[in-house]
Amino acid sequence: MHFDERDLYTGLATLHWMTISQTDSRWDQAFYQHIIEGNGGRALEIGCGAGRLLLAYLQAGLDVEGIDFSGEMLAVCREQATALGLQPVLYEQPMQALDLPHTFHTIYIPCGSFICVMDREAAVETLRRCYAHLEPGGTLAFNIYLADYNYSQAAAPGPFPGEWKPRAEKQLPGQRRLVVTVRETGIDPVEQIWMEQRRYQLYDGDQLLEEEIHSGQGRWYFRNELLLMLRIAGFSQVVVKGDYTDEEFSAKHTRTMVFLATKDRAD
Incomplete structure (x- = not known):
């Protein structure tokens, strides 16, 4: 991909x-x-x-x-x-x-x-x-x-996508805050590549104003x-x-x- x-x-x-x-x-x-x-x-x-x-x-x-x-x-x-x-x-x-x-x-x-x-x-x-x-x-x-990949693990990596996990929460001016969560979408231990999605949710108090999901990878x-x-x-x-x-x-x-x-x- x-x-x-x-x-x-x-x-x-x-x-x-x-x-x-x-x-x-x-x-x-x-x-x-x-x-x-x-x-x-x-x-x-x-x-x-x-x-x-x-x-x-x-x-x-x-x-x-x-x-x-x-x-x-x-x-x-x-x-x-x-x-x-x-x-x-x-x-x-x-x-x-x-x-x-x-x-x-x-x-x-x-x-x-x-x-x-x-x-x-x-x-x-x-x-x-x-x-x-x-x-x-x-x-x-x-x-x-x-x-942090364990090459000795018995099971293959996955399943993917994984669960959303908290990454950060940033307070913004007023009552706004930005909540960032991430989940793994794939791992290739041979090519040494990880893939993930990051979800950004902008709130005003408890009201969700915007949500974006961004995809990326790294080696x-x-x-x-x-x-x-x-x-x-x-x-x-x-x-x-x-x-x-x-x-x-x-x-x-x-x-x-x-x-x-x-x-x-x-x-």
Whole structure:
């Protein structure tokens, strides 16, 4: 089944991401900021969305630009930037087609957004283009959330679709609130793909005003798999950190692995 990657970032989904950018904790902000400040120069956020990190970095005086494949998300980012007195440089592009007029000292892809590129060749192309857009000695940083699929389970995954499960509830101005639930619609453990639907329900008090269901999918990766992909893309210096710490990724880390790939200075 074909999914439009943009479907999870339109309509009421955009409203959800906007509230996340305003209210949710920026658990990864310090990690990426340390890299940007250490490298100096210009940075690029791939998948900047509504500006959760980008706007915080601009407020801190860092030189950061952003790209996203969703025009609706970029419109929200610009709106929020204007309210803060900021004028971000933004581009509407999918990461696998990255083509900008200059290079960067740091490129980062937060929130596990790299998994939005479903085609494997396009995923490698994304890494190649990041390599090409880095200054020599520059850093590509991105995180991948750990897979929770149990390959030893006796039964096949399913049945699908699964039950709706709560994901989030966001309070909005007045009596409005946005309720988000999700359900799995498929898993392919061989291709390492999960599929899901997200249901967005906008309420005024107890009255349902709008409801939208968006479909999407993602791919999970393993450490050595991505190390090979990065090498194919041109990176020879790669370290993997665990859970946004300075510790090398190991079995004790349970949330995410963060890849830090450096472009050779000889390039």
